[in-house]
Amino acid sequence: MTKLKNDRFLRALLRQPVDVTPMWMMRQAGRYLPEYREVRAKAGDFMTLCQTPELACEVTLQPLDRFDLDAAILFSDILTIPDAMGLGLYFSEGEGPKFKRPVRHAEDIAALGIPDPEDDLGYVMDAVRLIRKELDGRVPLIGFAGSPWTLATYVVEGGSSRDFAHTKRLMFDRPELMHQLLDILASSVTHYLNAQILAGAQAVMVFDTWGGALTPRDYREFSLRYMSEIVNNLEREHDGAKVPVILFTKNGGQWLEAMATSGCDALGIDWTTDLADARQRVGGQVALQGNMDPSILYASASRIEQEVDTILSSYGAGSGLVFNLGHGIHQHIEPEKVTVLVEAVHRLSPPYHQ
Amino acid sequence: MTKLKNDRFLRALLRQPVDVTPMWMMRQAGRYLPEYREVRAKAGDFMTLCQTPELACEVTLQPLDRFDLDAAILFSDILTIPDAMGLGLYFSEGEGPKFKRPVRHAEDIAALGIPDPEDDLGYVMDAVRLIRKELDGRVPLIGFAGSPWTLATYVVEGGSSRDFAHTKRLMFDRPELMHQLLDILASSVTHYLNAQILAGAQAVMVFDTWGGALTPRDYREFSLRYMSEIVNNLEREHDGAKVPVILFTKNGGQWLEAMATSGCDALGIDWTTDLADARQRVGGQVALQGNMDPSILYASASRIEQEVDTILSSYGAGSGLVFNLGHGIHQHIEPEKVTVLVEAVHRLSPPYHQ
Secondary structure (H helix, E strand, O other): OOOOOOOHHHHHHOOOOOOOOOEOOOOOOOOOOHHHHHHHHHHOOHHHHHHOHHHHHHHHHHHHHHOOOOOEEOOOOOOHHHHHOOOOEEEEOOOEEEEOOOOOOHHHHHOOOOOOHHHHOHHHHHHHHHHHHHHOOOOOEEEEEEOHHHHHHHHHHOEOOOOOHHHHHHHHHOHHHHHHHHHHHHHHHHHHHHHHHHHOOOEEEEEEOOHHHOOHHHHHHHHHHHHHHHHHOOOOEEOOEEOOEEEEEOOOHHHHHHHHOOOOOEEEEOOOOOHHHHHHHHOOOOEEEEEEOHHHHHOOHHHHHHHHHHHHHHHOOOOOEEEEEOOOOOOOOOHHHHHHHHHHHHHHOHHHHO | OOOOOOOHHHHHHOOOOOOOOOEOOOOOOOOOOHHHHHHHHHHOOHHHHHHOHHHHHHHHHHHHHHOOOOOEEOOOOOOHHHHHOOOOEEEEOOOEEEEOOOOOOHHHHHOOOOOOHHHHOHHHHHHHHHHHHHHOOOOOEEEEEEOHHHHHHHHHHOEOOOOOHHHHHHHHHOHHHHHHHHHHHHHHHHHHHHHHHHHOOOEEEEEEOOHHHOOHHHHHHHHHHHHHHHHHOOOOEEOOEEOOEEEEEOOOHHHHHHHHOOOOOEEEOOOOOOHHHHHHHHOOOOEEEEEEOHHHHHOOHHHHHHHHHHHHHHHOOOOOEEEEEOOOOOOOOOHHHHHHHHHHHHHHOHHHHO
16 A cells, blocks of 8 residues: 555554654544535435445545644444444434334344445445545545444434433343444444455444443443444554554543553543543553643634644653544534644644754 | 421531431422423413512422422522513523523623622522522522522523534633622622522522633633632521531532632532542531432433432442432433432442441
8 A cells, every 4th residue: 555645643643753743633634625515415414424435434534624634534423333233324404313113122122233344334445445545645535434432322222312312221121132232333333444444444443332321340341342342352563664543532531541441552631631640640651642621722723823832741751642523513613723733733743852 | 497307408408416417409309290291381481480489489399298308499590680680581492591682792791790689589489498498498598599600601692502602702801800790790699599599598508510621720710719709708607507508510520629628518519520529528527519420310210229229339438428419300301210319329338327
């Protein structure tokens, strides 16, 4: 494959020296970009966009054409796996994702198969291959999946939820069934991410959006355990290069020590944790990725630059930081603010790498 | 005033010996109770219920008639203060509270007055007096208010919010204006809580529902600072008895040490923090209140009892724990589950107080 022209992102994840702090943004290909909204309108619906490799490739590359980002992330959705399981994913206007056939009983779980990544999710692998080709070594491509716990909340609730009533009832009353479900999801995610790596993903990230809704005990038992299992079964080297793995639990700031022992290369950090504290707590075991409050992008250019400075100095000198937001970029942010952010990270970070 | 027949709750908050661990539940007077839904329907709308002392008193006492709770909490809403400021509070079906006149600009903030608790919020003080009379010393009555930061999010957004775009833009770009607003809200909350104490509230709690959406730095500057100011200006003794103050920041588990130095008597803890860790981290400076995941109440009776046991043993021996949920009880919980919970706390806790 083509040699990478910009490998800062991968080097930072592996805590190797870099010239400037690399940066990308969660949901960088998204609704805040007018060119994305155009393709989205053309596709008709969200899943068509995900399932058409040419369109997924087009929107993946859009933010890279506008901003000097150090990584691309596959445009897709965490719910591709349960969709491939035949649960009937659909999107209802204003209410987010829904499943026609929620998974709540022993027989629902017993009926679940592990999707074959090339047969059942070939459109994702095709998108990865096409994006790699189009990127032509410009920056690395990140693959991703949802965590087993986070996927479980969607399939058990049959969609989004505020309090996870069905999921938690299953977890509390029938923990053995919940473990059976999580085990199937963990195997599915492992196969899926390994296929993304074989197709060309140069780093992978596991999004645990809802692990932070658990007690520390339940987090370890029902979320972290399965993410660790995935980490330990991933292809960590491909095509002669290491493939770093990032774990991100939103609102997981209290459990960084436990997450750092999972075997992953880096942890995503949201803005409720100071990077200085996080770095000290993980004790050099992993790199960190984060952690700007996405709402800073509503503020003025000078305020954004000031926050970049605060975050860089909070992490301090040396490699091991990938600059990112602490959550996906909001849809009402002006793209010009992102230009300010990316430039600030690249302009202000070199002193930390001397 | 009548002598208290059950003062466990106040004693635990002051870390004095108790026979059993006291318990109450956030939102214990609420929609999960059929008798509440009946009064709510009779009142017509939510604010009428809050503003009619006889009805507020009736629903405040309802959970005490069903369950062996160790405290009553005034039935009211955190938005009574901005309502009394004339911002035009109304409730829109399915969308929660809204304000007709959001506070976003310098002139909006300059126009805000500090409500007089007896003149502008007399219905709250009348409710407190009536509830005290009807309680007749059965258990203590808790008064409450929203934190300045949490109130600011509602008045700046003009209602509920997911990402606090307007509030954070104001905070980031015009911090001096945000401080001016928080200062007015802190004074209003202080007067309001002091009036509740004079009217008969025997403990007070400050609910910081949205402080957990801030960075650690912003939390200290824009939320904790104003809660500390309130704590330091409250009447801490009334009618010959100490009046304990509880601070609760949802998702504030990372900042317990800072909160414990505010001068408050107790901290509310949600379920994302282990009580053993919390107790160790606050080092005996304050009592703790919490921290059961409200979703446990969807589970079976035996699972609820098991969780009570886990929480009690996590806190360990000695006074200083008020058992509570880590957030308000959900509306679809069966009241019978609450009976199980309250009985379990009282039955399983005596060994920890020998």
